[in-house]
Amino acid sequence: MLNLITNEWLKIFKRTGTYVMIGLIIIGVIGMGAIQKIYLDKDKQNDNWKTELSAQVQNDEKSLKGMPKIARSEIQQQIDINKYRIDHNIPPQEKKTMYSFINDSSELITFAGLFTIIIAAGIVASEFGWGTIKLLLIRPIKRSKILLSKYATVILFGVLMTAILFVSSALIGLILFGTGNGSNIHLVYANGHVVEQSMLWYLVKKFLLSSIDVLMLATMAFMISAVFRNSSLAIGISIFLLVMGSNVTLLLSVKFDWAKYILFANTNLMQYVDGSPMIKGMTLGFSITMLFIYFIIFHILAFAVFTKRDVAA
């Protein structure tokens, strides 16, 4: 099994495209760092932050009354967090630090996801395209094992891409902004209370949880690739859903309760760490169950078709 994964890994890393992907991620991080350094970096910590914050809290409380229900909870959280800052003397981090930069660069996970999807979409389909599938499947190895090794390779690749993003943004953040003055406490809103969290732990958690929709979409792309043997189709559908999926689900969720069964209502597990769920009544357990069901369905489809199919290409 390890040998099979080695094989797949080599096939990915002997192609130049892979290095272009890694380069793009690093360039993306550098670009973001440069823009933040030039336009957003404030050198001085504001001394009057307490009065400014309380003014903001009053402002927010006023506007809260005139708001529709769905928009309210977010503002309410903001008010609570700001009050907590005033009460516990935790100034908001206005100066950019390595941590805040890593936090910002988690937006680029979509990029890492995009590349993982491209690999996932190609890993089975291109063997058919190259014709090498015929030499691959006449070995004394079960087809399911070959497919499993390919999936494992996709996951490893996704992990590598995310790690590259995390490490490069940490390094560039450190070089450009430093580690800040030490008060790197992250405030989150959980179960109606404001809670303090270690920044680093928060960031690791954020990266891991943000990778879940990438994982699910890569799994879906992999399934499409194995079932239809067509990488363009797999890439197209997956990227479309990566970009549009959660927005469409959000719109649907306003009108329909069944929207909570859609994959994308559940992929963002950050909603349970950082705020409140998209649709009332959803819990972490529910989302994990739904993700698990989708995951199993994708794999059953991929394995059933791949192991049974006649190879005529």
Next chain:
Amino acid sequence: MKPAVELKNVTKVIKGKKIIDNLSFTINEGEVFGFLGPNGAGKTTTIRMIVGLMGISSGEIIICGNSITKNHDQALRNVGGIVENPEMYKFLTGYQNLMQYARMIKGITKEKIDEVVKLVGLTDRIHDKVKTYSLGMRQRLGLAQSLLHDPKVMILDEPTNGLDPAGIREIRDHLRILSKERGMAVIVSSHLLSEMEMMCDRIAIIQKGKLIDVQQVHDFVADDVNKYFIEIDSTNLNSVPNLTNIAFDLHENGIEVEVEKEKVPDVIKHLVENGVRIYGVKAVSKSLEDRFLEVTGKEEVANA
């Protein structure tokens, strides 16, 4: 002779159509077995079923005692092959390609890889990228990958496709060595009939998914030669018909007669006595191609 591959009543149905119909034959160790048939007869489908790329609708294929459907891994452990063109990873070198396949079966050493590379004559170019290879070199690399695990059964679909005469000769010699010295069973399909004639010990002809005939190449080609070509001065040609009562075909510079061997001197004597000048006499053996067309053509008529 021990059987290496056995096909028992193999049938393949795709979308309600019988592609392969009740095919049964046995391939023994140490023989080169040819697989002959017009395009679309089901040669490639049969080969794909033998190597497990396609499922079998009914019947059974046994390779070295293991059923390909029930004991997939053990059966394929003994099989090496190329199905259609030897498609390789073009972005890898020849050696890296071989390493890919070496990693998939336990116990293939570096020495074994080097030995195989040397056998197919790729030592100089093995560390170049496959995209720089010619078709002939890819064919050799394909042969190399199929030999890595010392298979008992070797399956080659169109092995001489795209090779120059020297390359064809080389492959033929390899196959001879593999079958005669190592006792491998070699299954070859080709549409080049003259090729098959030189390479194979036995030949199976299939048409429309049915087995028409399995014969020794020797019997198949050489059976009852009874045609002779007699070279005659062209000026005498017109007078020949009046001289003999034996059936013959008129050619540009001679005649072709169909007689038994013992009667050949009589025919010559008869011609000479009647003043026909003879420049040469030779036996016309039927080529495999003639036989092939004869056998498959007959079937065509029968079906029509």
